[in-house]
Structure formats: C-alpha cells, structure tokens
Amino acid sequence: MNTIKRLEKIVAKRAGDDPKKSYVAKLNARGVPQIGKKLGEEAVEVVIAALVENKKALIAESADLIFHMIMLLEAKGLKFEDVLQELERREGKSGLVEKAERKAKEK
Ligand SMILES: N=c1c2ncn([C@@H]3O[C@H](COP(=O)(O)OP(=O)(O)OP(=O)(O)O)[C@@H](O)[C@H]3O)c2ncn1[C@@H]1O[C@H](COP(=O)(O)O)[C@@H](O)[C@H]1O
Numbered sequence: 001m002n003t004i005k006r007l008e009k010i011v012a013k014r015a016g017d018d019p020k021k022s023y024v025a026k027l028n029a030r031g032v033p034q035i036g037k038k039l040g041e042e043a044v045e046v047v048i049a050a051l052v053e054n055k056k057a058l059i060a061e062s063a064d065l066i067f068h069m070i071m072l073l074e075a076k077g078l079k080f081e082d083v084l085q086e087l088e089r090r091e092g093k094s095g096l097v098e099k100a101e102r103k104a105k106e107k
Pocket residue numbers: 007010011014021022023024025063064067
C-alpha cells in the first residue's frame with residue numbers, strides 16, 4: 001500500500017478519536033472551515049519556503065500541505081485517488097487549450 005493510502009486510513013481511523021490524544025481528531029472536530037483554514041495557512045507556508053527557505057523546509061511544508069489536503073478530502077468524503085483521477089483525465093490536454101475552450105464556452 002502506498003504512503004498516501006496508508007495515511008488516508010490513519011486519518012479516517014483517527015477522525016473520531018479523542019481530540020486530546022490525536023491531532024487528526026482535534027482538527028477534525030473543528031470541522032471543514034478550520035481544516036480549510038489550516039490548509040490555507042500551510043499553502044502560504046509552502047510559498048514562503050519556496051521563496052526564502054531551503055529545499056528541506058519546502059519538502060516539510062509540502063508534506064504539511066498534502067497531509068491537510070488529505071484531511072479536508074476525508075472530511076468531505078473524498079479520497080486522494082479522486083484527485084489523481086481528475087489529473088489523469090486532464091492528461092494530454094494543454095492548460096492553454098483547456099482555458100481557451102472554457103473561455104469560448106463562457107461567451
Ligand atoms: N502526517 C501527519 C502530520 N503532518 C503534520 N501534522 C501536524 O500538523 C500540524 C501542522 O501545523 P503547523 O506546522 O502550523 O504547527 P502547529 O504546531 O499546529 O502550529 P500552530 O497552529 O500553533 O501555529 C502540526 O501540529 C503537525 O504535527 C501531522 N499530524 C499527523 N500526521 C499523521 O497522522 C497520524 C495521526 O496523527 P494523530 O492524529 O496526532 O495521532 C500520524 O501518525 C501521522 O502519520
């Protein structure tokens with residue numbers, strides 16, 4: 001089983017545990033708005049690490065970001081696999097082409 005899947009299992013298992021004993025349980029108990037807030041903070045920390053810190057810091061902040069993304073997806077009944085499927089669906093289509101098509105539809 002890969003790392004993401006193992007982590008998802010842990011997050012799902014811990015979600016309803018005692019908030020005093022588990023970070024996942026504690027944040028999960030605060031609901032989607034707080035998980036989302038934390039995710040946003042971690043995204044900012046990734047950008048700061050990329051701009052002014054070293055590669056080790058960027059890796060650590062990226063891990064925090066992905067971990068909290070997994071928590072948010074779990075809270076919404078989704079899996080990382082759902083995101084991977086969307087990325088796979090987009091494979092082979094340039095972002096520039098996709099945007100042009102979307103803009104044309106909006107007209
Ligand atoms: N991968 C992670 C993981 N990554 C990051 N974090 C926590 O996410 C938080 C990141 O927030 P910050 O960097 O802002 O640090 P903070 O201490 O919260 O800072 P402030 O909020 O005080 O500003 C820290 O508390 C980290 O410990 C994680 N907590 C848990 N996991 C995984 O989840 C499992 C279950 O954890 P528990 O639920 O705590 O048992 C663990 O075994 C790990 O596998």
